[in-house]
Amino acid sequence: MKLILSEDKFCYESQRINALKKLEILDTPPDGKFDKITKLTAQLLDMPIAIITLVDTDRIWFKSRYGLDAHEIGRDPGLCASAILSDDLYLIENAKKDIRALANPLVAGSFGLRFYAAVPIQTKDGYNLGTLCVIDKKSRKLDNAKKELLHNLADIVMDQMDLRMDARKAYRYQQQLMYTTAHDLKNPLSLMPLLADMIVRQKDNPKAIEEIGLQIKDAGKRMNRLITELLESAEEDNGKIQLRLKSIDLTEMVKGIVDSNMVRARNKKQNILFHSEKDIILFADHQRLTEIIDNLINNAIKFSPFEKNIYVTIRSEKKFAVVTIKDEGQGLTTDDKKNLFKKFTSLSAKPTGDEISTGLGLSIVKDYVDAHNGRITAISEGKGKGSTFILKLPLSEN
Template sequence: MAAVRQYAVLDTPPESTFDHITSLAAELFGTPVALISIVAEDRVWFKSRHGMPMAQTSRDAGLCASAILQKRAWLLSDASSDPRALAHPLVTGDFGLRFYLGVPLTTADGCSLGTLCVMDHKPRSITKRQIASLNSLAAIVMDQLELRNAGRQAAMALAEAAAAKDKALRLTTLMANEIDHRVMNSLQLVSGLLSMQSRTPSDDDVPTQLKQAAGRVSAIARVHQHIYLSEGIEHADVAQYLQRVCDDLSIMLQATNRGSIEVSGAEVKLPTARIVAIGLIINELVTNATKYGAGKVAVRFADTATGYTLSVSDEGDGPPPDEILKPARGFGMKVITSLVSQLRGDLSVGRKDDGTGTQVTIAFPREIALPHMP
């Protein structure tokens, strides 16, 4: 039955190729009836019928259901005296069958789909050569069925490939739009940073200011580079992303001990628009902690009952927490404050739980609509 479903031949329209075969079989044997039958679960359906008015019959009323159980030709020379068919409806009924010869239509893996058979209303005797001829015709039937099955499978594979191509095209278009969107946001972010820095009073000379500006533009590039390494387009895993950013910072800042920046975080996926802000905050805080702090720098991201928290701590004495939050601390803190504002978050600075070092913590809600950086 699985093979019958696989070949999908049941209830298909008549085809001249099969009709030619049944016509040839009837002529070869001189019988009034020749059939190509397919045996289904509850019926015997005729793909081609020569001299048979019915399109199908029940399994109980069809001899083909018995013929497919054989490996070779199934012959009833005189059904009226053959114990295998004495009580069969085709023999006892109005049809008056007396002669039946059927050979199974067998797939390459040995499953019988149905038969090629010839019938007559009177007894007949046949030769081995005639049986061989019917077997040859049955082989032609199977060749045609295999050809159609292969064509259908190829069409299905082609349809799947076309669907996959369409999906890839849609994904490519989505990625292109997303990249355009990210590039536009990045340019706006760069413009906002430069504009903010131009309004910040500083005693630094122009080269120093340009160097600082270039460093922050480079940070934006690094942040986006690590986003593109993520599997998704619109979302990224925060813990994996922070690990990549901090590994990059560890090398770039030439920390005394490789791995002195320790990262831990909950497995949470956030929209990439929020990831950009988080990455730039980490860039500023870790750079400051490495520059002004001491010992190991710890980066933590946590999923809490009220939202998310992001913290960066070091093991140094550092300035008092109230001094860090003063605007006079410099442009870096203004950048952090602006990014925290984008996240609709709260910024706090204090000591670690053990009373040592400096810890900066940002708490922000789960769902927000991020505006562009001013």
């Protein structure tokens, strides 16, 4: 039996209220799923009243009630407020003879409460948000089978609240995904008609047309990267990451990725300086590993100012290959480091050449690194002091 000691009450209560608020369920409209639970509870326990209560700072709000018209009552004094102080069943079989209930207005007043039984609705973190309770206006007994049943039904209430919150998060995620896609595709798409007009005007200038063609190609690559990241993110959310492992020469792979990013770096007058030890062999997924390295180098270009250096090095360290991408860019704040690998996170650094940023790239990188049993960390001395990403992947044993 867990009891909240007086010295811990303030801290626990503050955290409990935060957990309740995060569920975003207070003052929401009636929900048939919860109404079915209260009706079922009353029928199975043969009680006239069953309520799903949530204990707020100054009130006890009813998410669902069966056999009662009220929507909420004051918290103090309140039986439910007392019931959430313990994980066990809170049982009053005869309120007129129970010292815990004598002063309660529902007992002393016209309502005439005589029987009360409640089980806390508890989160996975151990916070009692409210109760599933049953009430009668006459004294009752509750056998062990019905006590267990009340516990199980309270667990179902918590499960339903978690499912409801998960559904809300999924909906918000979908909305954010749609907004991000529309916003980030708009930039390269809006560029296409302008470039087409330039081709018409420069039709007698082969060099200009070649340059415009490269810009169109780059815009297409930007859109392809965005769509690829969104699709890969969706695959991760559905648990569909499947690695196709094979022996890979890491030095050769990274050199190819560096070369493919040279044009983008030169457009910003940046230098990519590459150094590697020889014969570093990994057993990895070629496509996923390419995405990891390319994303990190692309970010270094994207978030570094013009005329800066980017350093890419490869070395071996015990049983790991270590790839380091260091830039002279905008650096990372303390908050940036906390949120670095989360989806759709807006960091303090902004692209320096009108590039797009989905907020998905690093979250995908982290998932791919984890799938390879590797580690990725970021180091920065602060804003304006550059960033270093360190990728560690297990070396091939053969």
